[in-house]
Amino acid sequence: MSRFRLLGKTIPWLCGAIYLLLIANLGLLFHQIDDYKISEVELVSADAPPTMVPLTFVSSLKEGRLEDEPGRMSIRHPFAVADDSDQLAVFIPRLSADVQLSINKVAVRAPWQSYRAEEVNRPLFIPVPPELLRNDEPNELLLELIGFGPALLLSEFYLGPQETLEPGFRYFDTFRHGLIRISFTVTLVFAIFMGTIWMVRRQFNEYGWLSLAFLAFSYYLLLFMRDTQVIHFELQIWSFLLARAIFICAFVFFIHQFLGLRRRRLEMAIVGFFGLIFSIGLVLVLRHEYRPFLSLTYFTSLPMVLLLIGYITTLLAMALGKTGHVYLHWLLVGSLLGLVLGIHDLMVVFDAQHWLFRDFFISHYASVFMAIGFGGVLVHRVAHALFNSEDLNLELKRLLEQKSLALESASQQQLQQEKQLALYAERQRIIADMHDGVGGQLVGLLAANRNEPLDQSIVNHELDQILADLRLVLDALTPAGEELLAAMARLKERYTQLLNRAGCQLDWQIDPTIQAIPMQPSLTINILRLIQEAIQNSLKHAQAETITVSLTQQDSGYRLTITDDGVGIGIQDCFSTDGFGTQTMQKRADAVAGQLSISSPDEGGTEVSLQFDCIGNLNHRLQGREDTDS
Numbered sequence: 001m002s003r004f005r006l007l008g009k010t011i012p013w014l015c016g017a018i019y020l021l022l023i024a025n026l027g028l029l030f031h032q033i034d035d036y037k038i039s040e041v042e043l044v045s046a047d048a049p050p051t052m053v054p055l056t057f058v059s060s061l062k063e064g065r066l067e068d069e070p071g072r073m074s075i076r077h078p079f080a081v082a083d084d085s086d087q088l089a090v091f092i093p094r095l096s097a098d099v100q101l102s103i104n105k106v107a108v109r110a111p112w113q114s115y116r117a118e119e120v121n122r123p124l125f126i127p128v129p130p131e132l133l134r135n136d137e138p139n140e141l142l143l144e145l146i147g148f149g150p151a152l153l154l155s156e157f158y159l160g161p162q163e164t165l166e167p168g169f170r171y172f173d174t175f176r177h178g179l180i181r182i183s184f185t186v187t188l189v190f191a192i193f194m195g196t197i198w199m200v201r202r203q204f205n206e207y208g209w210l211s212l213a214f215l216a217f218s219y220y221l222l223l224f225m226r227d228t229q230v231i232h233f234e235l236q237i238w239s240f241l242l243a244r245a246i247f248i249c250a251f252v253f254f255i256h257q258f259l260g261l262r263r264r265r266l267e268m269a270i271v272g273f274f275g276l277i278f279s280i281g282l283v284l285v286l287r288h289e290y291r292p293f294l295s296l297t298y299f300t301s302l303p304m305v306l307l308l309i310g311y312i313t314t315l316l317a318m319a320l321g322k323t324g325h326v327y328l329h330w331l332l333v334g335s336l337l338g339l340v341l342g343i344h345d346l347m348v349v350f351d352a353q354h355w356l357f358r359d360f361f362i363s364h365y366a367s368v369f370m371a372i373g374f375g376g377v378l379v380h381r382v383a384h385a386l387f388n389s390e391d392l393n394l395e396l397k398r399l400l401e402q403k404s405l406a407l408e409s410a411s412q413q414q415l416q417q418e419k420q421l422a423l424y425a426e427r428q429r430i431i432a433d434m435h436d437g438v439g440g441q442l443v444g445l446l447a448a449n450r451n452e453p454l455d456q457s458i459v460n461h462e463l464d465q466i467l468a469d470l471r472l473v474l475d476a477l478t479p480a481g482e483e484l485l486a487a488m489a490r491l492k493e494r495y496t497q498l499l500n501r502a503g504c505q506l507d508w509q510i511d512p513t514i515q516a517i518p519m520q521p522s523l524t525i526n527i528l529r530l531i532q533e534a535i536q537n538s539l540k541h542a543q544a545e546t547i548t549v550s551l552t553q554q555d556s557g558y559r560l561t562i563t564d565d566g567v568g569i570g571i572q573d574c575f576s577t578d579g580f581g582t583q584t585m586q587k588r589a590d591a592v593a594g595q596l597s598i599s600s601p602d603e604g605g606t607e608v609s610l611q612f613d614c615i616g617n618l619n620h621r622l623q624g625r626e627d628t629d630s
Helices: 002-032 162-200 205-224 233-258 264-286 290-323 327-349 363-451 456-477 484-501 521-542 579-591 615-629
Strands: 040-045 048-054 071-079 088-092 098-103 106-109 124-127 139-147 157-161 505-510 546-553 557-564 595-599 606-613
Touching: 002 162, 002 327, 002 363, 088 162, 106 124, 124 162, 157 162, 162 205, 162 363, 205 233, 205 363, 233 264, 233 290, 264 290, 290 327, 327 363, 484 505, 484 521, 484 546, 521 546, 521 557, 521 579, 521 606, 579 595, 579 606
Parallel strands: 505 546
Antiparallel strands: 040 048, 040 071, 071 139, 088 124, 088 157, 098 106, 098 139, 546 557, 557 606, 595 606
């Protein structure tokens, strides 16, 4: 892993060094053809005598403003050739107009036709036909500059052997047009891409500032590579320099937010400085004062831009020292390239003749590397985000598995505890049922038999009751006890024989629409005991001949009714807590969250009715009762 990190740190510095060497090689090519450079010519004017003028970046500017007609500037240069000289050529690296070239008053190259854009503001390479040259007397080279605007610019040009000048021309033309077009395309695509990211994720404001910075720089490159002359040349130059200022301001904002810095006062001071400079510059442009405008912008804004690039480089170097992120190397190399090339341009402004490109600006060539560097940052961030996402997914998966195992273990423990509690509660219920039912009846039978031996028929009857009660308990414990209808069917079989011996008939009426009533055994046994209690009361007290047990389904539950044709009971007995087993049956009804009613109809007999809900409502009501009790 450390090897990959070392490789990631080395690649941007290696790429930056190679890129800088490519640009420096272009400057070295110009130094190799210095012997053929023409830096001073004779300015020809119709209304003034010829004067010698140096071809430097600023001194070739022409005063005044040309409105409708194209401007002209004629430049003459005498030269001599030897008999054995190679074929000559003229190499003009930079000019802001089209040119007509004449050798010994014979036109070698005519100017544009209908102002063709491709013929304007481009480096020119013009071979000189050998037949036009004179060996015995001086030759005359005449350049006529033709173009629109307040300035007709011509850099130092070269007159020499074609085979020597042509490689420099081709290399420079690649940089002057090919590389600039690549830079413009890459920068514009990158600006649109970053703007799209910002519009999708508005919380990432740094991407918005970066998009604005590269949009401004795209406009800067577009103006730099224009091949057309415009009438309002001053406004073009003003917007050209303003785009560079917007780029550096937006880039400072981006770096501050990218590194998490809050320096509002510095940001406002930068904006205020450039706003003041370019407001004054706009006034000068509108007043057609071109020289003061160039002096103001080049000698104030360019040093400020370099100062801010140095400030950005310092911030990136400090951040790299603290965090050591690989992508910061790309940003730092890009800013260092911009700083180095910007220093070169500043030296050109101050007329440093020893510099690589004496009158050419090259700081814009750093934009390609800067865009590539930021592309590398984005790729690194995306890859880092993907790796983090994968690691996070794996970590979440691991935590989920741990939590699932923990929940499964806790669920198993809880299930075991619930089983133990249910088993304990079932044991307690069985003990209570045995104690209250079978146990109580046996104790009572034994006590009665000790005092006075009972008749065998009475003993047999009581034992049958005890056996029936025991079977009732066992029925509730079997799987059939979990379904009320099955448990009631068993109860019917036992009590049919018992009632027949007692001379009573059992009428069993179950609603045929009821298929099954699933119920817990603890609830089933309470309903069975309630039926048992009601039947026994009818046999003992009501002297009934027919006992009817019916079960019907209603909207919200079920209705269980036990009626007989006996002597009936009074109103006081219906609500008594002592006689007729009312208290016992009421407990059974409460256990199933049901409503018990005991009445004596007009036609005679007794009616015991239990209204209870379906199993879902019943469980809900029982749960609510438990919560209230707790």
